[in-house]
Every structure is written in structure tokens, then in C-alpha cells.
Amino acid sequence: xxxxxxxxxxxxxxxxxxxxxxxxxxxxxxxxxxxxxxxxxxxxxxxxxxxxxxxxxxxxxxxxxxxxxxxxxxxxxxxxxxxxxxxxxxxxxxxxxxxxxxxxxxxxxxxxxxxxxxxxxxxxxxxxxxxxxxxxxxxxxxxxxxxxxxxxxxxxxxxxxxxxxxxxxxxxxxxxxxxxxxxxxxxxxxxxxxxxxxxxxxxxxxxxxxxxxxxxxxxxxxxxxxxxxxxxxxxxxxxxxxxxxxxxxxxxxxxxxxxxxxxxxxxxxxxxxxxxxxxxxxxxxxxxxxxxxxxxxxxxxxxxxxxxxxxxxxxxxxxxxxxxxxxxxxxxxxxxxxxxxxxxxxxxxxxxxxxxxxxxxxxxxxxxxxxxxxxxxxxxxxxxxxxxxxxxxxxxxxxxxxxxxxxxxxxxxxxxxxxxxxxxxxxxxxxxxxxxxxxxxxxxxxxxxxxxxxxxxxxxxxxxxxxxxxxxxxxxxxxxxxxxxxxxxxxxxxxxxxxxxxxxxxxxxxxxxxxxxxxxxxxxxxxxxxxxxxxxxxxxxxxxxxxxxxxxxxxxxxxxxxxxxxxxxxxxxxxxxxxxxxxxxxxxxxxxxxxxxxxxxxxxxxxxxxxxxxxxxxxxxxxxxxxxxxxxxxxxxxxxxxxxxxxxxxxxxxxxxxxxxxxxxxxxxxxx
Ligand code: IVH
Numbered sequence: 001x002x003x004x005x006x007x008x009x010x011x012x013x014x015x016x017x018x019x020x021x022x023x024x025x026x027x028x029x030x031x032x033x034x035x036x037x038x039x040x041x042x043x044x045x046x047x048x049x050x051x052x053x054x055x056x057x058x059x060x061x062x063x064x065x066x067x068x069x070x071x072x073x074x075x076x077x078x079x080x081x082x083x084x085x086x087x088x089x090x091x092x093x094x095x096x097x098x099x100x101x102x103x104x105x106x107x108x109x110x111x112x113x114x115x116x117x118x119x120x121x122x123x124x125x126x127x128x129x130x131x132x133x134x135x136x137x138x139x140x141x142x143x144x145x146x147x148x149x150x151x152x153x154x155x156x157x158x159x160x161x162x163x164x165x166x167x168x169x170x171x172x173x174x175x176x177x178x179x180x181x182x183x184x185x186x187x188x189x190x191x192x193x194x195x196x197x198x199x200x201x202x203x204x205x206x207x208x209x210x211x212x213x214x215x216x217x218x219x220x221x222x223x224x225x226x227x228x229x230x231x232x233x234x235x236x237x238x239x240x241x242x243x244x245x246x247x248x249x250x251x252x253x254x255x256x257x258x259x260x261x262x263x264x265x266x267x268x269x270x271x272x273x274x275x276x277x278x279x280x281x282x283x284x285x286x287x288x289x290x291x292x293x294x295x296x297x298x299x300x301x302x303x304x305x306x307x308x309x310x311x312x313x314x315x316x317x318x319x320x321x322x323x324x325x326x327x328x329x330x331x332x333x334x335x336x337x338x339x340x341x342x343x344x345x346x347x348x349x350x351x352x353x354x355x356x357x358x359x360x361x362x363x364x365x366x367x368x369x370x371x372x373x374x375x376x377x378x379x380x381x382x383x384x385x386x387x388x389x390x391x392x393x394x395x396x397x398x399x400x401x402x403x404x405x406x407x408x409x410x411x412x413x414x415x416x417x418x419x420x421x422x423x424x425x426x427x428x429x430x431x432x433x434x435x436x437x438x439x440x441x442x443x444x445x446x447x448x449x450x451x452x453x454x455x456x457x458x459x460x461x462x463x464x465x466x467x468x469x470x471x472x473x474x475x476x477x478x479x480x481x482x483x484x485x486x487x488x489x490x491x492x493x494x495x496x497x498x499x500x501x502x503x504x505x506x507x508x509x510x511x512x513x514x515x516x517x518x519x520x521x522x523x524x525x526x527x528x529x530x531x532x533x534x535x536x537x538x539x540x541x542x543x544x545x546x547x548x549x550x551x552x553x554x555x556x557x558x559x560x561x562x563x564x565x566x567x568x569x570x571x572x573x574x575x576x577x578x579x580x581x582x583x584x585x586x587x588x589x590x591x592x593x594x595x596x597x598x599x600x601x602x603x604x605x606x607x608x609x610x611x612x613x614x615x616x617x618x619x620x621x622x623x624x625x626x627x628x629x630x631x632x633x634x635x636x637x638x639x640x641x642x643x644x645x646x647x648x649x650x651x652x653x654x655x656x657x658x659x660x661x662x663x664x665x666x667x668x669x670x671x672x
Contacts, residue, residue: 379404
């Protein structure tokens, strides 16, 4: 039936184009046209079609972002042209000197420059052949990098293929190279570090390390879960920069569907360069990613070639680096702060010091072990670092300065309520064990009202202090029982601000179930876990009554998190609080629909499947109502085995469990 086969192929390709268009809208332009659920539906539809027509699956299909993984580490690849680094200018004078040298060497004063952000990530070269992504290679030592293609493919802002018509319009041949920066947005960086802390791993020091660490993971499905982004800033054809102007290269890359940072501009002289630097410095704190300076490039690629290189850096470009955001100051005292969970955080009280535009007078010391590691004493001079909107931290003691002598001892009693302080075995933190500690209440209210949680604007520190001190708010449910009368008894609150606050509180009642779950402040339940819980259970009732085992069926919920959630809801006081919240807040959400084809069936996955990663296969089985577990027992219904299956296959045979391949698994998940 060649006619039918052709139709299916055309249908599949049409669907892929539609999905690619939405990927581009969402991940590159940040302007989605359809809700996520609709996008998922399209993707599901494509997966089904491809499952039924395995012969039509192509590597550039949007379903193939998470595919095979590199087996023995990454292969080394030589770059078409070395990936160089940049010389730095640290102040206006150094920039002026560089710019003057460029003019002298060029023999003209009429030079155009392109100013770009210096994104704090890792550089990457993507080669395309016939319009399709062929390779993603790290910078490495500049001449030879590592082939991390399987991980690069998972990044949705990287196009897997570019239509011939688009390339033609952009006047770019089918074989080309795009170079740029892989970054991790600040929010995801924070989330990643939270996850790492939960797993008792050390935090990544900065987003660049996090991006580099992620891109070098040998498990593409892990990379796929992180929101790595690729911003293109070079276009090469035949190993040479293309076309004649760098500004045109940026425009072409954008037209080809790459993400190009919009914050770039043409400058015609050094004053315009300095003006861009000043503007960018003001934007810096508001950006959703880190930048550590500005890159300035000569616009003409011909002039670039003429200017050439010195050592490892081009003469035609320079990085203007922002002053490091650190400062040195003296520790005047060390005090502890009590958090929402009763955690005691030691904080260094500093002689105020200006760092990157703000005055810093406090810096966190995290916990007792960190104080020990730093060897910090009251009176010491220390280096303090401030990154983006993160809390400043003490990074080291200045050994060459006069040293302090007063050692800090963790208090045995809570500074807020005089309650007992304990440091449990195996834990890094000290905690106040008094359930009624006022600090816990204050912090939990502030947390609940925070922008990323219930978003009650105006519920800041001073207001919450008053509300708690006067006994107007004894738990989060009391927020919804505040009235104008009650609010007017507070200081500095007039009719208007009382009404504004009540409006804000009213608005917060519309927040979806996941935010409500997040707002309860259950230990280990962050934004992402709350989302998974809401999706899985669909209601607060189902969540409240879930067993530890049921909780563990939720994405990314392991025994520790499940235990913590279960414990929370087992506590009568918490249940009572949640019951009171019921009348005010959204207790139902959208449960992710699951099929029933595999209800009651248990699967074990082993080996590498030809087309699907383990995570993707797991998701498919679960979406069809099945369950995926780690080890084989007599109760296992199917073992899905791919290449190099290992000992699980022997075990399956021994127990007489059915062993199937990817194809049969696909038939089971979508029997139609
Ligand atoms: S151009 C030959 N442009 O900064 C020119 N680099 O210190 C080489 N970077 O290795 C790079 N944003 O990782 C260029 N807009 C940008 C950049 C950028 C960040 C990084 C890149 C490079 C390093 C050089």
C-alpha cells in the first residue's frame, strides 16, 4: 500500500514541523502560542505514530532528543578552527587602549563594533551537515574538544534540523557551524543546587560550573531534565567566520531558529562602547541568567582576519570584565538566625562594605561545619562574595590581616524562644525543637506569602512581625481571616493599604494546587516536587491520605521525601491546619491523565533500548497505567531488555518472567 505509507510519512512530517514550530516559540522566542498540555498532546500523538511506523523515525524528529548515550565517555574531536579565548579589559583605560590599538592596526578610525553580553556559561561548537545537527563539541583545550552530541540534542533551544528554505532565505549553506554559549538560567541553577543538597552533594559554585558539569554527564536523560540553553554568537562556514559582518551573522542565526541574545548593539566609537557597558551593568541584576562582562567584536569579518591573533586570543575582540563581586571586610559578630523549619543559620555581621553596587553588612556562614572549614573567628577579616540575587557569603579568611580571637560557639538555646537546640546525628544543621518558636511562625508566613509561593504582595517582614507579635496570625490559615478592622489596629496601616493587602490575599486564593502544596512548607518539598505531587494526586485529599509507598510512585520522590510528606500529614495539628485552609484555597488541581492499558502490570527495564532512553520508556509505561520498578521478582510481568542487558536478563529467565524488546513494549503501551 505505497499510497497509504506515503500519507503517513507526510502526516508525521507535518506533525513534526508543527512541534518544531512550538518548540521554537517556547524555547527560543519565549512566546508560546499553546498551553503546555496541548504541546504534550502533539508530542504524544507523534510518539504514537512513530511507534507504529518505526521505519519512519528520523534522528531529527522532536521525539529523538533523548536518544542513545555515549558509552565510554566522550570522543575527542578536532575543531574546524580553534576556539579561542579572549583578552580582558578590567577598566575604562584598558578598553580605550585596546580600541586605539585596533584603529592603529586597521589604519582607519572608522570601525564598527558589535557589543554583546558575556554569558557566564561554557562555549560549544555545533556542526550542521545538510541542515541537520551533526555534532556538538565542547571547547576543550581550544583545538580539540569533546563530542557531547547526545547531550546537546536534549537542549530544546538547539534546532535538530533547519529547513532548506529557511537556510536559503538566510543565505547560509547547508553545511555550517554555529558557536555559542551553553548556560543554565539562575533559577534552574538554584534548583539544581537544592537538589544536590538534598542528595548530600556539594553545591556548584556558579552557573558555569553547573552547565559544564551537566553537559559532561553521561546520561542524556539527566541533561534533558535541566533547562540548559544555547545562545549562538558565531557562524562559521568552511571553518571561517561568515558572512562579511558579524551583525549579519547574528541576524542569520536568529532567522535560522537559534536563540541569539537580544542584548547586542552596534557601536561606532569607544564612547558608544562605554555607554553599552554602563547600560548593561544596570540590567545585570535583573537578568534571569548570569553575565560576567561584555564582549566587544570588530564587526567586519574581513578586518577580523587582517587583525589576526596574538597567542590564544584574537586582536579583534575583547572581554570587558565587570569588577569581581567580592569585597574584604571585618567580621564584627556572628549571630544565628532561625528559619521556617527551625534551622539555625550562623550569619556574619560585617563592617559594611560596598560590593557590586550594594552595601553588604551580613553574609551567611551556612552551618557549624562551614565555620570550622573557613576557620573564621569574630574579628577576622574575610572575603565576601555576592552573586546575582543570592545571599552574600563568606568565602575565606584573609590570613595576611590581623586575626580575630573570639571563637564562635553554637548556642544551646534558641535565640528567639530559648527552646532546645539540637544537631541530629549525620546532619549539618542545628535546629530549634520548640514547635511554637515564634521565629518559625514568622518565617513560615513570610515563605507562604513569597512571590514564588502564594504571591501576596505587601506581606513583608515588618507587617508579618506585627501580625505575629499581636497574635493576629498564628498560622497560615489566619491570613485568610484577616479583616480591615484587624489590620487597622496595626502601625503604619491605613484604610487604603489595608484594602490593598486584603485584595492581594483574595487574589492568592486563586493560586493552583501545586502552590498551595508548596506553601505548606513540607520539608524537602520544593517547587518542582510540589508540581509533581499536584499532577500525580490531583487533589489535596488524595495527597493527604497517600501512603509512603504511594508517594514514592511520584516522579522524583524517593523514600526520604515520601517519609517527610507522610510525617507532615500524620501530625494532627497539620491536618487541622490543612482542613481550615480547605475553605479558602484550591484543593483540587489537574490530575495528569493516565491510560489503563497496563493497569496492574509491573515492568523492569534493562539495557539500552534502540530508540528510547530509560526515562522515556518509563514515562510511556507509566502513562499507560503500568508501573516500573528497579528489581525483578516473581511479581514482575515484563522485563524490557535492550542492548547489553546485564544480569537482570538472567534473573528474568530464571524466574520465568516474560522478556520483551522495545517494539513489543511500544505495542503494549499503545495497543491500537
Ligand atoms: S567570543 C574568539 N562572545 O567567554 C572569540 N565569548 O573568555 C571567543 N563568552 O570562551 C569568544 N559570551 O565561553 C564570545 N558573546 C560572547 C560570549 C563569549 C560568553 C565566553 C566564551 C569564551 C569566553 C572567553
